[in-house]
Amino acid sequence: MSIYEAFRRAMLGLALTGGLAIFAAVVFIGYCAYTLPLTRPVGEQSPAAIVYATSEGTPFAARGVYRGEKLAADHLPKNLVDAVIAIEDRRFFEHGGLDPRGILRAAWRNLTGSRGTEGGSTITQQLARLTYLSPERTLRRKVQEIMLAFWLESRLSKNEILANYLNAAYFGAGAFGIDAAAHRYFGKKAADLDVSEAAMLAGLIRAPSHLSPSRNPKAAARRMDLVLEAMVETGALDKAKATAARNHPPELAMPPETEPDDNYFLDTAEVEVKRLVGNPPLDLTVTTTFDPRLQDAAEQVVKNWLSGEGAQRHVGQAALIAMAPDGAILAMVGGRDYAQSQFNRATQAHRQPGSLFKVFVYLTALSNGFTPETIMLDQPVDIDGWQPKNYDEQYRGRVTLRTAFAQSLNSVAAQVAQTVGIDKIIATAKSLGMQSELPSVPSLALGSAEVTLMEMTRAIDA
Structure with missing residues (x-):
């Protein structure tokens, strides 16, 4: 075979390979265009914000x-x-949806480590991604993102693109859209943001959860400085104003990140809000009975007990409710650590209250002719085969109702329950807010039914 023939065949092979590659690319691009999601997906209605x-x-x-x-x-x-514009897309008003110079600049800065990592997507591309595309990272999605960016540029003005972008972007702390973020972080409208506040919010777009000032104030401040520096570089701000903005950082007008164990109280409050108003269509501020200092004390009490007496008894969890005389819940601890277990043992765990239930037995007795001085006989009893014994297995003979209650004598409580009737005791407990099922059995007098700590606390507080 001559050199010429070999060269000709090589060229034909390259041409064929190139042609196939171009054909495949055209088919792929056509497929991407055919499957473009030009209608906005209808998502589930997100719950309104509740402060x-x-x-x-x-x-x-x-x-x-x-x-x-x-x-x-x-x-x-x-x-x-x-x-x-300074931090996200400096040539926004000049490019047509795709910015090759911006991509090269971002690649260079990412390669050299200057200012950390930087994205090359334009604001128009980001709007396409936010509005029409899923978060998957595939070549098809990237091609569609570019196509949608050109389509948006042909349909909308630059200001419309920017407005849609700012209205759709997530800024952390549950805030979607710039006006929501302005209210969420600073308690004001987006139109009233000063330079430092605008710079901080602009800096959140890249990594809203990580840079949220309520969660990571130092990182948010560093990012704000970076935005101010970028504004100086673009000529939007002079150095003196940038320095003044740095010297007067934004003040947050929002609640801090929730202390983890406060969520036991919040979960309960949220259930109550939904019970009263359903899913509110508008943002709400709900005033609760929460006492932060008492909550801190309650959490410390639970931790101390678990690490002391609880450890000796091999108890792994505990719960506590602090309730005011009018029934207001001031503090609530539903377990050792909310981060490890969101199960609220104060409201969800059903446990036998034991002798605490005797309150309802004696209250029913006093409502049915008994007095604190009524004489009872503390003795062994047998009620259909059930033989309750006192804690110390000792019997004291004749005692007043007052003494039997003070010393928590099981035999007397069982006898009183049989005299007044189990059904009447159940009615008393229900009238005080007990909602759990209370079986009509003799052992109910000694707290054999399973109820929640919330029910017992509320009933006794009534």
Whole structure:
């Protein structure tokens, strides 16, 4: 075979390979175009945000999603626009949806480690991703992102793209959209943000959960400084104003990150809110009876008991409710550690109350002709084969009802229950708020039924 023939065959092979590669690329791009999701997916309605405040009106926790008002394209706050453009897409007003220079700049900075990692996607690409695409990381999604970016650029003005982007972006702490974030973090409208506040919020877009000032204030401050530096580089801000903004960092007007064990109280409050108003369509502020100092004390009491007497008894969990005389719940601990177990042993765990249930036995007796001085005989008893014994297995003979209650004598409580009737005792307990099933059996007098700590506390407090 001549050199010419070998060269010709090699060229034909390369041409065929290239042609097949181009054909495959065209088919793939066509497939991406055919499967473009040009309609916005309808997601589930997110729950409205609820801010929980103490009885004094001080916010201490928040749950749900903040949605705020939508920014109009012709009323975009200048501070915010300058900050977002500087840190996210400097050539936003110049490119047509894709910015090769921005991609190269981001790649260079990521390679050299300058300012940490940086993304190369334009704001238009990010809007396409936020609005139409799933979070999956595939070549098809990236190609569709670019296609959608060009499509958006052809349909919307730059200000409309920017407004839609700011209204859709997530800023951490449950805030979707810039107005929601402004209210969530600073208690003001997006239009009223100053330079430092706008810079901090613009910096959250890249990693909202990690940079949230309520969770990681130092990281949020460092990111704000980076945004201010970028604004100086783009000419949106002079060095003097940037320095002034750094010297007057934003002050948060929001509850801090919830202390983990406070969530036992919050879970219970949330259930009560839904019981009263269902799923609220609007953001709410709910004033509770929560006492932060008493909550801290309650948590410490539980931890101390578990590490002391609880450890000696091989007890792994405990619960505590602090309730005011009017029934207000001031503090609640549902277990050793909420992060490890969200099961609330104060409201969900059913346990035998034991002798504590005798309160209902004696209350029923006093309502049915007994007095504290009524004489009872502390002696062995047999009720259909059930033979309750006193704790010390000793019997004291004739005792008053007052003494029997004070010394928690099981035999007397059982006899009193048989005299007044188990059904009447159940009715008394139910009238005081007991909701668990109470079987009509003799042993009920000594607390054999399983109830929750919340029920017992509320009934005794009634």
